Amino acid sequence: MKILDSQGRLFGKISILDFGAALVILLVIFGIFFYPGTSGSVAQVGVTTxxxxxxxxVVGLKSRNAKELFKPGEKTNLIIRNQPYGQVTLNKIExxxxxxxxxxxxxxxKPLPDPTADxxxxxxxxxxxxxKGQITENGPVLGNIKIKVGTTVELxxxxxxFNGTVIEVRVK
Incomplete structure (x- = not known):
């Protein structure tokens, strides 16, 4: 009995193309389940927190009671470039x-106080x-997003x- 006949079938029963497709599918399944690779992000390797x-x-925040909205030590949610970071602490409000x-x-x-502000x-x-942020060679990273001067953030x-603009970043 021949291994490959004139119609391209193995042992006269299965097509060589079907056999090749089944082999590729089995290799993919093996690769997914038995060799998943490394877990975690490459950006997290060798960085310190x-x-x-x-x-x-924040310029032009429209609020009747803005002084009562914020208190030092409170937690607020920070969103950087439409990506939620998590909670941060309000250290100082000026x-x-x-x-x-x-x-x-x-x-x-001459700069004078705006009489219409109130x-x-x-x-x-x-x-x-x-x-908490990761310190990389390109600067601090909060929640897998680089934080730099000029970045628009949402509180x-x-x-x-509301939205604001980062004007200074300090690593403690």
């Missing part, structure tokens, strides 16, 4: 005065947030949700 402090500038440039009679500009419920804040609490 340390506290990272991030200063976030309300910045709203300033507008006013032209003087001699042609110079009427329009506009608030400028500087928030200092602290969380989500029980009574608020």
């Amino acid at each position: 340390r506290p990272v402090e991030v200063d976030v500038l 309300f910045l005065p709203r300033i507008i440039p006013v032209t003087q009679p001699n042609g110079t500009l 009427i329009l419920f506009n608030n400028n804040l500087l928030l200092s947030l602290e969380g 989500d609490g029980k009574e608020y949700n």
Whole structure:
């Protein structure tokens, strides 16, 4: 009996193409279940986790009671580039005065407090947030997302949700 006949069948019973397809399927199943590879992210190999402090500038937050929304030591949810990081601690909350440039009679500009800030419920804040981050050679990483100056972040609490911009990153 021949191994391969004139019609391309093995031992006259099974097509060589069917045999090849079945062999590929078996190898794929073996590869998935018996050789899963390494677990975890490559980015987590050889990095250290340390506290990272991030200063976030919020301009024009519309709120009637902004001073009562935030308390130092509270936890808030941080979202970086639409990716949830988790909870961070509000270390420091600083309300910045709203300033507008006013032209003087001699042609110079003088910064003066905005008289409409209280009427329009506009608030400028500087928030200092602290969380755990991985320190890599390219800088701190919070929740698998690089955190850098200029990154837009979202803060989500029980009574608020707004965006701010990172203006400083410090590794403690």
